[in-house]
Amino acid sequence: MADFILPQNTSPTRQASRRLDGPIHAERHVNIVCVGAGASGLLLAYKLQRHFKNYSLTVFEKNPAVSGTWYENKYPGCACDVPSHNYTWSFEPKLDWSGVYASSREIYKYFDDFARKYRLFDYVKTSHQVTGAYWDDATQGYDITVNDLTTGQEIRTHCDILINAGGVLNNWRWPAIPGLDKYKGTLLHTANWDDSVNLEGKHVGLIGNGSSGIQVLPKIQPIVKQVTTFIREPTWVSPVQGLEQHVYSDEEKRDFATKAGQLTEYRKGIERGLNGQFGIFLKNSKPNNDTHDYMIEQMKEKLQDSFLEDKLIPKWHVGCRRLTPGVGYLESLGKENVSVIYGEINEVTEKGCLCDDGKEYPVDVLICATGFDTTFKPRFPLIGPDKRNLQDVWKDEARSYLGLAAPGFPNYLIFLGPNCPIGNGPVLSAIEAQADHMLKLIDRYQTHNIASFTPRQEAVDDFISHKDDFMTRSVWADPCRSWYKNRPDGPITALWPGSTLHYIEAMNELRMEDWEVKYSGNRFAWLGNGYSQTELDDTADWAYYIREVDDDEPATRGGKRRKLTKSGTVRATAGVNFTGRSSEEAEKPLRSNI
Known part of the structure; x- marks a missing residue:
């Protein structure tokens, strides 16, 4: 097989002529x-390694370890509010x-093990914090400045495509309360926990619910x-009936590992239920x-206190703020x-604390x-071709293209950007959909003589208009104080x-019209010298399209969806929530959270 791969370190114009x-x-x-080398950054590294040739990748991570928020957050009781078997990549289950x-x-170990299993540390530079990214018109890429946190040295590098996988819940902040420095x-x-502090026998103040x-x-x-806990507003605390905290027995773990299909079906049951709850919102x-x-019934049953019931049960719709499983929380208040x-x-x-x-x-x-700080602004100056800083552009409102990119900032992609499904359903599934969409863009960039790509302003404006109209029908528009929005x-x-499934389908197709x-040069330079890739591969079938039956993939979006989702093979999906209940129970209240 003869590969023709364009060389690296050449200008866009030179590569176009080549x-x-x-x-x-x-x-x-x-x-x-x-x-960022949290979940998103590690997934990107895995997928690039699996699918691409002739690329280089560097992942800069500010922490001394990978896994992002799951490395940083170590406070007592810190856990994920998604069932653990579904807080994994779709293709990478954890048996134990x-x-x-x-x-x-435990979640930190899952992502660290994932990085080690697939040799992703080959791409990662830990203790390296990106401090700036500056668009260069001549190279059609970004000049990057990085602080080596171990040596204090500033490093400069360059890239064709910049991907921000820094996440949202990674820039912790002290509360804006006067006098905090006087204490x-x-x-x-909680996000900067000191394990050396002994709380036993102490009078502890806790700010936030x-x-x-x-x-x-x-x-x-x-x-x-x-404990004196300071609460300034109500919140819905979700019961978890049907999927309570449960410690898996050795027998259950053994069955997951040895009985073919058992773990997959268990995971699917939970995922179907997570995906079946969008109507709550x-x-x-x-x-x-x-x-x-x-939930009102359950909260009253656990609180057993008329004062707390009046103050802690919200007047706004369920789901306006993220639902959190309150394992033992309401009972602790009493x-x-x-x-x-x-x-x-x-x-x-x-x-x-001096209170009102x-x-x-x-x-x-x-x-x-x-x-x-959940403003979605990048944590470093990002300067585009017109010298604007995205930090300033998104100061008051972050307006993205499908949660993936920002208009006016070419060759820049974002994981979990503004208006992606971070609270709509299973989040790792959404991250996978984003990664796959990015791969399609990178593939098009690599195999065509594209110098730069950026979402059109009119496409972003239309998306934001559609989003804003939709949100008026959602519970998120209620006047609650939530990190889903900058102000109530x-x-x-x-x-x-x-829903998350809605997002996955939206991500399936690359809309280049947006x-x-x-x-660089003639847009059709990608046609090359007239030869196909197939003719240069002497191990390939040069008559691959001659066959006995029409076995083409479906030509329509609907046909592709039905084949991909195995339509017609699963019964009663609409009636299953994430406890795995059947359609006969579909009319009962949903009792778990996402």
Whole structure:
């Protein structure tokens, strides 16, 4: 077999002219830089390695290890709120999860093992933080500056395509409360946990009742002397009936490993249920109304306190904020050593928190479970051809193309960008769909004489208009305070206008009409010297299209979808939620979360 692969380190114009010496679709070298070695960055490395030739990839990771948020978050009780067997890549199951909801340390090990199994550390530079990316018109690529956090040295490099896999929940922040620097006790943040701090016998203050606060309280309550938890707004705390926290027995793990198809069917049952719950997020739908009534009943049953019921049960729709399984949280609020202070913290004093009730609450340790900067702005200056910085462009509202790219910033792609399905259903499935879509773009770039590609402004404007219209019918538009939007009455910038399955189908096809493409030289230079790739492969069948029957793939989108999804082979999918219930139970309230 004779390969003709365009050489690397040549200018776009030179590479375009070289195409005339080779066959159609000759694969030129493409140099890719990826920011972040969390789940998304590792998946990109895996897929490029599996599918591409004649490329180079460097993944810069600011932490000393891979796995992103699952390396960073180590606070007591930190876990994923998606069942562990479905918090894996579709093609890479883990046989020995300890329980239904895995700890952050166990999830970290899954992604670290994934990187080691497929030799992805060959591409990763840990303790390297990208500090800037600057478009170069001459090379049609980005000049990148990187800080080597081990030596303090600044490194400069260049890439044809820049991919941001930094994620959303990776830039933790202290709460914007005056006086935080005056506090003389031990100050902790859940995303920057100090394992050396001993909480036993201490009076602990806990700020926040988001996902991390809900996970922390039940873990620390039994060991501390007193907990004062500061809550400023209500939240729906999801019961998990049907899929409670469960520790897998050795027999269950053995069956997963040895009985053909058992683990796959178990995973499929959960995934079907996760994908069957999108109706919860639509206002006044039967699933939303039923779930609302059920969750009120469950929260009251666990709280058993009229004051807490009044303050903690929201008036807005279920799902406006991300639902979090509250394993033991509501029950902890009623323990003798737990005090709930509802309202705003006006300031932090040397001793503790001064609240809007006029009282000061002294504590020995103050834990801030106050989340992250979720504005979607890149964590480094990203300068485009017109010298604009994407950090400034997205300061007030992040407007992306399908959660993947930003208009005006060529050859720049984003994992989990604005308005992708980060809270609509199974998130790793969505990341896989994004990766596959990026591969299609990279393949087109590599096999054509494309200099740059960027989403058209009018395409982004139309997408945002469609998204905003859709969101008026969703529960996310309710006036709750959520990281899904910058302010309670603001546009929803985090979520996709549809389900995760909806997003996967939207990602299946590359819509080049939505992209502004610039070429090096004649746009048809990719036709090359007149030879096909097949003729240069003496191991290939040069008459591959001669056959006895028509076995072509379906020509229509609908036909392809029906074949891919094995339409007609599964019964009662519409009635299954993620507890695996049958269609006969479909009219009952949905009792689990995504």
